[in-house]
Amino acid sequence: MEARLPKPTILTVDDDPGVAASISRDLRTRYGQDYRVIRATSGAQALEVLAELALRARPVALIATDQRMPEMTGVEMLARARDITPDTKFLLLTAYADTEAAIAAINDVGLDYYLLKPWDPPTERLYPVVDDLLGDWRQAHPPDAGEVTVVGHRWSERSHEVKTFLSRNHVPYQWREIDRDEEAGRLVELAGAGPDDLPLVLVPDGQPLRAPSTLDLAGALGLRTQAEQPLYDLCIVGGGPAGLAAAVYAASEGLRAVVVEKEAPGGQAGQSASIQNYLGFPKGLSGADLAHRAVAQAARFGAEMLLARDVVALEARGPVRAVRFGDSGEVEARAVLVASGVSYRRLEGPGLADLAGRGVYYGSSASEAVQCEGDDVYVVGGANSAGQAALNFARYARRVVMVVRGARLEDTMSMYLIAQIRANDRIEVRLRSSVVAAHGDGHLASITLCEQGSAPEELPATWLFVYIGASPRTDWLGPGVARDPRGFVLTGPELLASSATTPWPLARSPYALETSTPGVFAAGDVRLDSMKRVASAVGEGAMAIHLVHQYLATT
Structure with a gap:
């Protein structure tokens, strides 16, 4: 029994x-x-x-x-x-x-x-x-660790990517580390796999996945990766707060809407351990929880969500806009909303690129903090995302060191986070400082920290998490959509006031969130001069649907 x-x-x-x-x-x-x-x-x-x-x-x-x-x-x-x-x-x-x-x-x-x-x-x-x-x-607290098993190396960039994809898409899994777990070696042998096949992903009722792509992994897990309809009213590129809000409002108002997301719903906000200033949640909520609720809400109204699809191009085909995927396939829609968000900027310096995914990470999911239990963690950045991460890591780490380029946290971070950081004995803040190099053979072992007015110092470190700046994900838009020199999308009045090489082509003025390509809108962090807050992104996503209705009524 x-x-x-x-x-x-x-x-x-x-x-x-x-x-x-x-x-x-x-x-x-x-x-x-x-x-x-x-x-x-x-x-x-x-x-x-x-x-x-x-x-x-x-x-x-x-x-x-x-x-x-x-x-x-x-x-x-x-x-x-x-x-x-x-x-x-x-x-x-x-x-x-x-x-x-x-x-x-x-x-x-x-x-x-x-x-x-x-x-x-x-x-x-x-x-x-x-x-x-x-x-x-x-x-x-799922009732078990899940039927999916991931076997790989602790300091493997691809293993880290696979685990992050599973965590952010709420797929429970067991992690088996090949260097420390005898069972891991047995599973690799049973699968007939070799070193080049890691990470090995074992899924119920399926063949072992050898170093799978994100798309292959999503397909094996039964996540939706293919569009169901030949033509949509609206294609939303990006499943962060702006994209999810747009999906909820579009589908609830009867538009045939599809969201295309490269990684997992929630965007950068989805990785936050605690969003405490979002209206209606006095205790705060995690970004994963917010994304999970929003996805369920959008699905309830009939919006589709495609995961693990990387958008590489936008094409105007008469009254239709096409979004093309890098691995073949596309979605056609009468209108497009660009909500592809931003990525954390990369640190420059010797060793940092080589050790990415091997102790140097850009962003993190809330669940990753437990793996740092008892260790020292370095967090680079001085904005809210860095502060939220530092507080989350401090629940498990022996010490968290925040490396902040500026002279004051008050210049870039919300006061409620600053108060919690200052009250936490495990968090140390190093102002006017930057990480300029990383060292290690196969994985991070130490970093070089440079503080203004002091000589560089090399410090032992196995965990470095970076939350700096914002690089918009807009290379796929091509020349038809005007952007500023940093890549942020120009919309509405900003578009008319700019000296962009892509002029507005119609007699009417562009709608407030409309780009230089009619019928293509932008919302959230990807848009120039957006507020970079979850609530404002949600507001822009909702506002975009009102403008999409106006556009569709005239075409």
């Missing part, structure tokens, strides 16, 4: 017997089949229960606690509970008079949500909140 895994626990805490019975009953009614609901009547008892569950290695998914309890408040109990069960979701049940304490607890103890009592009817006020919290917990 196959052993069953223990159910995750939901712990309720309230000193009022009537309220305790009510919340436990409501949660058991909805979630009792998949979760074990346990009740505690005081903060002290709750901590005893949590300690016992920890000793038995029983996962705790959610703690729902009252705030006003004698001897120990709910927030005080949660602060101590965080040390016992660091990944549990926290829900505070509170009266209106205690909302200030609840809001403070978001920063102080990592409170996920606070809910005003009473919560009747639970179907409207309690269950939607708990559904979201448990959904997020389940996503971070």
Whole structure:
């Protein structure tokens, strides 16, 4: 007989017997089949229960606690509970008079949500909140490590790319390191693979994939890579916040829309461990969570999502715009939205290019922080993305060193991030500094750090993550779409005011987000002078659909 895994626990805490019975009953009614609901009547008892569950290695998914309890408040109990069960979701049940304490607890103890009592009817006020919290917990704690297995070298650039693709597309997998894991060697032998075949990817009911391309990997996993229709109303190139917002609004308003994404939904924002200033999420949310929700929302309205397709050209064919892929294939649409975003700029210096993917990385997914546990991590950059990454790495690393070229974080980073960085004892900020070289044989071993006014120093380092500048992904647009010298797309009034060599061809003025090719629009970070924030990208994506409607109505 196959052993069953223990159910995750939901712990309720309230000193009022009537309220305790009510919340436990409501949660058991909805979630009792998949979760074990346990009740505690005081903060002290709750901590005893949590300690016992920890000793038995029983996962705790959610703690729902009252705030006003004698001897120990709910927030005080949660602060101590965080040390016992660091990944549990926290829900505070509170009266209106205690909302200030609840809001403070978001920063102080990592409170996920606070809910005003009473919560009747639970179907409207309690269950939607708990559904979201448990959904997020389940996503971070899949019931198993996944049926996909990746075998490769720790310091392999391609292995890193494969693992990143799987993580960002929410595909659970097991990682087997060929140099440290005997089972990895056995799997390679069984597959009849050699050193040149790594990384080896084993998928259920499929042939082993030897050093697969991203497109081959996506196809083997059943991800959509081919368009279903011969002609769309709108093709959206890029699945970041702007592209996903455009997909939601286009499909919800009846347009036949398709999103083409080279890597994974979310763009640079999708790699963020915590976006804390996005409207409506006081605790913040991860970029992966935001992307996951947006993809589900777009799919619900009927938008298509093509993954692992690299767009290499744009062609105007009369009233139709064609987007061509590098590995053959294309999508035709009546209008195109360029939302291909930006890439992090590359560091220049001896050894840095050779060690890319072998200790030197450009950007990172939130899940990569755990691999740095106990190590020193260097983060290059002084904008929000670098700050969010540093805070995420600090959860696991022994020390995180931020290398910032500027003289002040305040010049480039939001204050809420600066406050958290300064309060974190594991994070050190090196201002007026830059990494000028990397050293190592096969993988990163040290870096050369140069601080203004001081002699260069070589420091031991195995992890270097870079978050600097922005290089727009616009080479594929060709000469028909005007750009500035750095490659950012000109739109609307900026297009008319510029001295671009590609003039506007029609008698009417271009729409606000329209490029020099009529029917081709741009939104988000790829557009000149965009705000470079998630909320503004979402707004531009939504605004673009209004303009696409106007364009389609006149063609």
